[in-house]
Amino acid sequence: MEGVMQTDAKMRTESGAESSPRAPGCSLRHFACEQNLLSRPDGSASFLQGDTSVLAGVYGPAEVKVSKEIFNKATLEVILRPKIGLPGVAEKSRERLIRNTCEAVVLGALHPRTSITVVLQVVSDAGSLLACCLNAACMALVDAGVPMRALFCGVTCALDSEGTLVLDPTAKQEKEARAILTFALDSVERKLLMSTTKGLYSDAELQQCLAAAQAASQHVFRFYRESLQRRYSKS
Amino acid sequence: MAGVVAVAAESLAGGRARAARTVLDQVVLPGEELLLPEQEDAEGPGGTGERPLRLNAGVRARVRVVCGPGLRRCGDRLLVTKCGRLRYKEPGGSGGGGGVYWVDSQQKRYVPVKGDHVIGIVTAKSGDIFKVDVGGSEPASLSYLAFEGATKRNRPNVQVGDLIYGQFVVANKDMEPEMVCIDSCGRANGMGVIGQDGLLFKVTLGLIRKLLAPDCEILQEVGKLYPLEIVFGMNGRIWVKAKTIQQTLILANILEACEHMTADQRKQIFSRLAES
Numbered sequence: 001m002e003g004v005m006q007t008d009a010k011m012r013t014e015s016g017a018e019s020s021p022r023a024p025g026c027s028l029r030h031f032a033c034e035q036n037l038l039s040r041p042d043g044s045a046s047f048l049q050g051d052t053s054v055l056a057g058v059y060g061p062a063e064v065k066v067s068k069e070i071f072n073k074a075t076l077e078v079i080l081r082p083k084i085g086l087p088g089v090a091e092k093s094r095e096r097l098i099r100n101t102c103e104a105v106v107l108g109a110l111h112p113r114t115s116i117t118v119v120l121q122v123v124s125d126a127g128s129l130l131a132c133c134l135n136a137a138c139m140a141l142v143d144a145g146v147p148m149r150a151l152f153c154g155v156t157c158a159l160d161s162e163g164t165l166v167l168d169p170t171a172k173q174e175k176e177a178r179a180i181l182t183f184a185l186d187s188v189e190r191k192l193l194m195s196t197t198k199g200l201y202s203d204a205e206l207q208q209c210l211a212a213a214q215a216a217s218q219h220v221f222r223f224y225r226e227s228l229q230r231r232y233s234k235s
Numbered sequence: 236m237a238g239v240v241a242v243a244a245e246s247l248a249g250g251r252a253r254a255a256r257t258v259l260d261q262v263v264l265p266g267e268e269l270l271l272p273e274q275e276d277a278e279g280p281g282g283t284g285e286r287p288l289r290l291n292a293g294v295r296a297r298v299r300v301v302c303g304p305g306l307r308r309c310g311d312r313l314l315v316t317k318c319g320r321l322r323y324k325e326p327g328g329s330g331g332g333g334g335v336y337w338v339d340s341q342q343k344r345y346v347p348v349k350g351d352h353v354i355g356i357v358t359a360k361s362g363d364i365f366k367v368d369v370g371g372s373e374p375a376s377l378s379y380l381a382f383e384g385a386t387k388r389n390r391p392n393v394q395v396g397d398l399i400y401g402q403f404v405v406a407n408k409d410m411e412p413e414m415v416c417i418d419s420c421g422r423a424n425g426m427g428v429i430g431q432d433g434l435l436f437k438v439t440l441g442l443i444r445k446l447l448a449p450d451c452e453i454l455q456e457v458g459k460l461y462p463l464e465i466v467f468g469m470n471g472r473i474w475v476k477a478k479t480i481q482q483t484l485i486l487a488n489i490l491e492a493c494e495h496m497t498a499d500q501r502k503q504i505f506s507r508l509a510e511s
Contacts, residue, residue, distance in 0.1 A: 036341075042342070042343045042344040043343070060344065060372075061344065061346065061371075061372045062344070062372050063372055063373065064372070107307075107316060110408060111346070111372065111408060112408055112409065113372070113373075114372040115372075142264075142265065142317075142318045144342070144343070144344065145317055145318075145340050145341070145342035145343075145344065147265075147305075147307075147316035147317055148265040148266070148316060148317075149265065149266060149314065149316065150265060150266035151264060151265055151266055186266070187264070187265075187266045188266045224264070225262075225264060228262055228264060228318050229262045232262045232318075232319065232320060232341075233262075
């Protein structure tokens with residue numbers, strides 16, 4: 001599998017898949033990531049997967065309100081704003097999933113009584129939104145210098161009515177799928193940090209999706225590594 | 236599923252820790268584990284269980300290694316917690332063995348560290364202490380007696396909104412940070428209230444460290460341009476003052492831009508300014 005890399009002044013892109021048409025079940029869309037693009041937050045990143053794009057900003061470790069402070073670790077907050085409209089229940093539930101993933105990975109015990117806030121803005125949604133949000137949040141946390149015990153990534157799988165597995169589905173594939181499974185995996189041993197699923201699937205299919213996601217996460221982590229190496233090679 | 240990916244031989248820290256020595260000056264990512272030199276010997280050639288016979292088996296000289304920012308101790312190994320370049324400093328002098336390992340990362344947010352000299356802004360006066368904003372998660376406290384020549388009768392002239400240059404005496408994750416404007420001998424040593432006028436601006440922490448490195452040419456070149464007064468705070472704040480407002484603004488812009496410019500671009504800009 002070859003990766004095509006173009007080095008622009010600011011855009012760091014890597015194609016983690018063959019170019020169109022996708023081989024069924026096996027490939028991820030084109031990735032791109034840009035870090036440190038916002039001036040106000042302590043860390044920021046923009047992550048693109050195909051046409052899905054999410055912008056993330058991280059503030060922290062910063063002051064926290066006394067009502068929200070935790071005496072022995074940092075208070076992690078995630079705010080997800082949809083592209084149009086006010087945030088609703090779906091955003092709240094995604095925020096909670098992302099927050100649980102981040103809490104498992106961020107070393108909050110090093111900064112007690114502080115707050116770390118991750119703000120995510122959906123710029124365009126063309127499928128696998130939660131996975132893109134997770135990736136953007138991870139890159140933004142790294143950019144902000146928040147201490148973490150591992151990196152994490154999100155991968156989405158869709159199962160269509162015949163049982164074919166598609167990784168990183170587009171919006172159309174998601175609508176036609178019988179089940180959509182999103183996993184968050186960590187970088188040390190590719191363990192499962194978070195999973196959320198929607199639809200009908202069997203036990204064996206769950207294991208198959210998980211294995212495919214673990215294999216795909218290698219690409220994502222390799223892309224993270226190259227993206228960060230390029231960033232530090234400039235200084 | 237089998238055709239998914241020709242899994243590349245390298246795995247991202249997939250359970251295999253690398254020796255710290257081999258990764259020096261390379262970019263390391265959070266989650267990687269690093270082996271310290273003495274442990275590599277224990278792993279042995281191939282680690283198949285063959286070890287050289289030692290006469291004093293069981294007694295191994297331990298070297299004390301200091302774990303700097305960005306690294307944590309995790310059992311016998313070092314766990315990387317921030318992304319950046321791994322650096323190492325040899326132990327200087329006779330005693331201290333092992334040296335220091337740390338990760339050079341780019342960050343904007345400051346976390347108070349004991350002994351750091353910082354520029355703070357006084358935000359409140361309450362009783363005997365001043366509350367000073369240093370850019371961390373909590374305002375630091377500064378006692379009014381912590382100035383040179385200050386006594387209970389002779390209070391220092393500090394108002395809300397003043398700039399203070401001081402150092403931390405207490406700075407850990409569990410307590411509120413405390414700073415003082417005198418050194419251990421009771422002398423100010425350059426610390427205290429920063430004078431009138433001038434401009435305070437914020438840069439990244441990495442740039443401050445770069446500018447304060449012993450062999451930094453940027454400062455020397457800037458000094459040749461205009462006469463100036465400059466104060467660097469390790470919390471990413473720089474205060475600069477030149478003769479006119481225009482010169483001050485030019486200096487502030489140059490220092491902010493230094494982060495992204497290469498040495499050649501910098502020299503071009505300096506030569507253009509020197510002419511005008």
